[in-house]
Amino acid sequence: MSLTAIFSSVTFYAMSAKPSQSFIGLGLYSQRGLQGYIPNSNLTIATGQNLNWTFAVTNRMNQAEFVMIITRIGNSSTLTSNATMPSTTLPQLGATEQFINDGETSRINFNWTIESSYQTAGLTYLNVSIDGQQSVNSAPVGTASGRNFRLIFELWTFDPVSGSFQYGYPGQTSQVGVWLQVWFNAS
Amino acid sequence: MRTLRPRSLTLLFCLLVSSIFLVNPPHETWAQSSELATARQDLVQAFQSIQIAEQQGASNTDLLPLTTQLNTALQYEEAADVYSRQGNAAGSALSLQYALQSIDISTQVSLQAQRLGNTAQTTSLYRTTLSYILAIVLALLSAVAILEVSRIRGLLRRRRLLKARIDYGGRKQAE
Numbered sequence: 001m002s003l004t005a006i007f008s009s010v011t012f013y014a015m016s017a018k019p020s021q022s023f024i025g026l027g028l029y030s031q032r033g034l035q036g037y038i039p040n041s042n043l044t045i046a047t048g049q050n051l052n053w054t055f056a057v058t059n060r061m062n063q064a065e066f067v068m069i070i071t072r073i074g075n076s077s078t079l080t081s082n083a084t085m086p087s088t089t090l091p092q093l094g095a096t097e098q099f100i101n102d103g104e105t106s107r108i109n110f111n112w113t114i115e116s117s118y119q120t121a122g123l124t125y126l127n128v129s130i131d132g133q134q135s136v137n138s139a140p141v142g143t144a145s146g147r148n149f150r151l152i153f154e155l156w157t158f159d160p161v162s163g164s165f166q167y168g169y170p171g172q173t174s175q176v177g178v179w180l181q182v183w184f185n186a187s
Numbered sequence: 188m189r190t191l192r193p194r195s196l197t198l199l200f201c202l203l204v205s206s207i208f209l210v211n212p213p214h215e216t217w218a219q220s221s222e223l224a225t226a227r228q229d230l231v232q233a234f235q236s237i238q239i240a241e242q243q244g245a246s247n248t249d250l251l252p253l254t255t256q257l258n259t260a261l262q263y264e265e266a267a268d269v270y271s272r273q274g275n276a277a278g279s280a281l282s283l284q285y286a287l288q289s290i291d292i293s294t295q296v297s298l299q300a301q302r303l304g305n306t307a308q309t310t311s312l313y314r315t316t317l318s319y320i321l322a323i324v325l326a327l328l329s330a331v332a333i334l335e336v337s338r339i340r341g342l343l344r345r346r347r348l349l350k351a352r353i354d355y356g357g358r359k360q361a362e
Contacts, residue, residue: 003329007322015318064237064254097261099234101254103247133269160235 017062024065024169025058026155026178028110043184047114055108057155059100061169066158068097068165069108071130073138074181076148081179086154086167091141093151094130114186117146126186146186153180222286223271226264229293233257236297240304244311249303253296260296263289 030053045051059065072090074080081087093112100106115127115135123142126149129135143149155178156165168177237253267285270278332339 003326004323007326007329008319011318011322015315063241064234064250066231066234097265099254099257099261101247101251102241104251104254158231158234160231160238163231 020060020062022061022169022171023176024061024067024155024157024178025056026069026153026180027056027058028153028180028182029054029056043182044187045114045184046187047117050111050113053110053112055096055110055153056105057098057100057108058105059102062102064099064101065169066097066099068095068156068158069110070095070154070156071110071112072152072154073126073128073141074150074152075141075143076150078141080150080152080181081154081167081177083168083177084175085177086156086179087152090152091136091138093128093136093138094133096131112151117186124186143186148183149186150181150183153182155179220271222283222290223264223267226260226267226286226289226293229290229297230257230260230264233260233293233296233300236300236304240300240307243304244307245300245303246307249307250300253300253303256292256296260289260292263292 030051055069057067057069059067070086071093072087073093074087074090078090079087096108096110098106098108110130111132112128112130115129117124117126119125120142123144124146125142126138126146127135128138138149141149154167155169156167157169158164159166159170166175168175170176233253234257237250237257240250263285267282267289270285271282272278273282
């Protein structure tokens with residue numbers, strides 16, 4: 001009996017899934033370099049200039065995920081997203097969705113252009129187009145002289161229970177927010 | 188100023204409502220929105236089928252092609268959404284076409300995911316049962332080996348003795 005219990009226990013352990021910490025990673029890269037992770041950087045973008053960036057999303061959630069990356073625009077004074085809350089007060093420039101298999105890293109193209117800019121009350125506002133879609137105005141977000149804008153990227157995942165996207169990915173006790181930002185100046 | 192009679196007002200109202208329907212037939216708009224909504228629902232359903240198949244034990248390698256197909260369906264659904272916003276007849280037709288393609292792919296993915304999940308569940312059950320049977324057999328063999336260890340040693344000793352060569356050297360010396 002005891003030998004049966006020992007061998008059965010060993011079999012159970014060998015067949016059980018090993019514990020692991022689930023996560024989703026979000027990265028952003030460009031062939032030309034982003035140079036924009038900090039304010040006062042040299043990433044200056046001219047009107048009409050087309051930028052080709054790429055998101056890298058790594059899924060280690062032990063299941064396939066349906067992710068959405070929301071792009072927002074902010075400046076040096078606006079509140080950004082954090083580990084628990086998205087920055088829903090900032091204007092949304094676009095959103096891109098993707099299904100990602102477990103264990104895969106998906107590369108998602110992000111091509112954007114400042115189509116035009118204008119000034120009102122001493123502040124510069126932008127009309128930004130993402131992936132060839134209709135341009136979206138950055139108002140009410142504007143900056144002095146077009147400096148220190150920032151694009152904020154938030155990762156949202158689909159929750160089958162609620163039937164909607166939730167900010168971040170489900171952690172052990174609560175949602176874990178995932179976001180990135182890139183500073184730029186508009187010339 | 189003379190006010191209009193109630194009958195005239197009613198007639199005018201009916202004419203206004205009729206003209207709205209003539210400009211934008213509700214049935215066609217409703218059908219397009221319905222197909223787009225169905226495309227979205229089917230995408231979510233197919234995604235959930237993939238997750239269920241994973242829980243049933245389907246491998247990532249088997250599910251990867253399904254995820255790729257689902258992304259194609261997603262692109263069709265997004266294209267359908269873009270064309271539907273154009274608000275013209277050509278856009279509506281393209282929107283419907285892309286929505287139907289998206290629905291078709293999502294349905295195929297759902298069916299394949301269910302099939303993979305069921306197969307994986309059956310395979311997993313066989314594997315688990317076999318593993319535990321093997322564990323019990325090994326346990327029994329181990330128990331037999333432990334209980335009969337002295338008899339086994341005796342057996343081995345006897346075989347060694349039978350195999351050993353008899354040395355007649357003592358008899359030769361005596362001779």
